[in-house]
Amino acid sequence: MRNAAMPRAAHDCGAEWMTLITDPGRIRAATPQTVMPIFQGMMRSGCKACPSAQTRVCQNLEKPLSVLGHDLVARWTAMPWEFKAEDILAGGASDGSVPHELIRAVIRAAEATATALGHDAVSLGDYVVAVTELARDYAYAAPGATDPEFESELAALGSPTETIQRGRAESKERAAAYRADPVATRRNADAIIAALPFEAEVHDALAERELHWCSHVPHLFTRLLSRAAVSEEELADLFGLAEAVARERAHPGVTPRDVQTALMRAAASGLDPARQ
Numbered sequence: 001m002r003n004a005a006m007p008r009a010a011h012d013c014g015a016e017w018m019t020l021i022t023d024p025g026r027i028r029a030a031t032p033q034t035v036m037p038i039f040q041g042m043m044r045s046g047c048k049a050c051p052s053a054q055t056r057v058c059q060n061l062e063k064p065l066s067v068l069g070h071d072l073v074a075r076w077t078a079m080p081w082e083f084k085a086e087d088i089l090a091g092g093a094s095d096g097s098v099p100h101e102l103i104r105a106v107i108r109a110a111e112a113t114a115t116a117l118g119h120d121a122v123s124l125g126d127y128v129v130a131v132t133e134l135a136r137d138y139a140y141a142a143p144g145a146t147d148p149e150f151e152s153e154l155a156a157l158g159s160p161t162e163t164i165q166r167g168r169a170e171s172k173e174r175a176a177a178y179r180a181d182p183v184a185t186r187r188n189a190d191a192i193i194a195a196l197p198f199e200a201e202v203h204d205a206l207a208e209r210e211l212h213w214c215s216h217v218p219h220l221f222t223r224l225l226s227r228a229a230v231s232e233e234e235l236a237d238l239f240g241l242a243e244a245v246a247r248e249r250a251h252p253g254v255t256p257r258d259v260q261t262a263l264m265r266a267a268a269s270g271l272d273p274a275r276q
Helices: 015-021 024-028 032-044 052-076 083-092 100-116 124-134 148-155 160-179 182-207 218-227 232-248 256-269
Strands: none
Touching (some): 015 024, 015 032, 052 083, 052 148, 083 100, 083 256, 100 124, 160 182, 182 218, 182 232, 232 256
């Protein structure tokens, strides 16, 4: 629980969200109508909470690669993926450090998890559960050779500015389609509410880390904790893996794509014969 003497997390997610996640009474009484406007406001303003150098990395360097990730995974999925889940998957497929055959295997595992639960689309929770079930460990390993298919796709990507513009337009289309699906939006709201009891714990843990963490990513870990049995040690190792990816890329802080890459590498580690 939050220590009153502890300073607020450097990645403070805004007064309304921080008040909500530290108030057990409000958490117990939470409904989609009370929580979702606060959550959506926090997500919209998230980039304003990061230092400018970190925001520039995320917006100018990470975005084109994430668009490429979407291009790739769109060919490999066999069932729909909810808006946020697809973003996390695409980010994890966007640097070529994991062979594409292993990414496809991770996708199949996540889709099997969703299907077993009777879901018609893969949710963010389904994906993070599949990651924890696949992961051999959360140890950092320096990436080997980049997947040749990824190199070829990257070379053909085109202008970064044009790619970012295309990515924004496609993201708006995916978001609109998602908001138009009442089943998906209710499932997402229920998952956010179920993860609220873990929010303060995760924010406090990230506040103690050496690197600054983007305010868009704590809810990935709270969603994980609400769906899977992950120990404090395993969670700390996962934080460390994401930070190692950020340092590998010489980032001034941990971006969403760093975390997405860490999740994909962790999942792939359990499928890679070389790491068995």
